[in-house]
Amino acid sequence: MTHDHSWHSMTPSGQGTVMLNIGNGIGALIINTPGRMHGREIEVSPVDDPARRTHAAVRARYVRGGVCFSVVLDSLPEGRYTVWDNPVTPLGEVEVPSGGVAEFHWPATVAAA
Template identity: 50%
Template structure:
């Protein structure tokens, strides 16, 4: 697990290029994971990571890791090096969501 100190991300500062077989994933977390890098992988593909950042949006503040430009498929979200937190399907042209919380994990349909 890696951690970094990133400033907040303002509304409209993340651009997602969706279409064809390309989608995106947002992993929502609590404030306690701010700066933590969360890894994901598709099948046997190598893992990629994204840092949890504070996101200031129209309706308030949330914490999330954003994975843009993902090929469609089933992804594993990793809790640590060897423990999966769960799986989520990414579809081309859309944004998949996964909720990571102290009460449990799960994909939003």
């Protein structure tokens, strides 16, 4: 059995390089993290279906005044999502709106895995 893997580039995201697929019934989630988490994959799942997860890597994003580190997840059906600290530990919940963008701030006190 063979598996196809796609590898993420951890190069910084430049200005205007993120496009979001949002609209009627579909939203996006931005998870802001400490810089020490650069490259780490973060998973989210619908609160009522923890096995259905999606993930993305923390990347450097250059903004006015410096750099921030975040995960951008789009094309999420509107609803309540769990943000996972690791495969078995939920960190928090966030509501993803229809046609909008939700934000979640990773607690500075949570260690990077």
